[in-house]
Amino acid sequence: MDRIKSIVQKISKTEDGARLLRENPKPLAKNLDLSNGETMALVSSDLQIVHSPKNPLVPVQTITFITGTTITAGGAGAFLTRPTGNNTQTFTFDTGLTFVATPQRLEDLDHKDLLEVTKRAVEDRHFASRLKDFLDR
């Protein structure tokens, strides 16, 4: 507990700590005397930040395909994958990290995903609006 407290207090006291945390966590990790494991946990957390795909044709659940594999995006936008399967789709996320999503039209979806997207559009007005904007672009 003391260690967590110490880390959080150090971040708060570090000048520009929040920006470093966001944009350049490695030097911050050094200042905080983080272990290698903690440093890697911190710098590899980008995917958690960008979990919301901008392309509404990519269901959020699709992200779970990486379960059990290692996939992350570097802070500068570099894309690093170490896939264990054949998943090579890339995505565009809200935070500006650039990935290219494969499905661009409803016709690109398979039957199961088309049903899922349709169901979400019927049930969720915000999703329907995003979907319309995306398809009309």
Add this chain to the structure above:
Amino acid sequence: MEIFIAFPCRNAGKKALETVSAFIAAAARPERLRFTIVDDGSDVDAINDAALMSLRMSFGIPIAFKRIDWGGVNKARNAAVSLVQDDQILMTDCHCRPSPGFDIAIETYAKDNIVLALTTGDKTSSFLGYGCNLVVPFMGTHWIRTNPGHLAKVDVASSAGTVFTKALHDQIGGYDEGMLTYGAIEPEFSIRSWMCGIPICSMPDVAIFHKFKGSDAINEFFEENRTRMVHNAIRFGLLYLHEERVLQMLRYYASKFPENIEEAMEMIERSDVWQRRSDLCAQQAMTFDRLCYERRIFDHTGVPLWEPVVQVS
């Protein structure tokens, strides 16, 4: 057995009284209902005493009412429970109406050793949420959209439909009064319930229909409360996560809410979070890692939370 319908309200006096009427109308045996309402420091549209008295007279049902200074839904919910002597409490929100016969289902299934998560519906759409899943490092929730089955265990009961006894509320420790106004309050209560050994069980057949805010109202609400909500989420994480997950959570919030993170961290610094973390550690029947293992809670990327964070070489 009496069932207490408890809810906080703020600047929604008229809606609060409509909520009372809606619960009475939907009950199979309304004479067993009791109400306990806490006005959380309304600036406008406070509950009108005459209208409240009229409601009491017309239905002949006790309605306990208390005004408190604005302290947030956590304090208002705890204040509402403090007005209850015993029996089952359905903690809900203003703007709600239940499905017909909700009281019979509560009477049948509510017990001293479980918290019930009623289904949340939307008054204006077909949306149904059968409780929620905890999402880490967001420290928020996602709705469960597929019926998990009668009394299936879920991570979190929604704010609109949580059923417990007063004894359970006290055993869990009530809603965390270190949280600020809105956000993360009900999920943290549910997770703490789990860690006290009290499971949250879904009731798919009993719905509380809620009036969700429209997008303009939501945006305005978030603008007004964002920093406090970021504080609450971070507090939630600091109470339970281990070091690596704390780091990821802080980075998540620093990235998502750069304009709020510094002030939220200052609020954290001034708070009792470290003492509370220590107290909770000593009191709980189950660790958070154990809970994640038992509930199969994953982070956003699908990594099991009960295992060490995956390292990228």
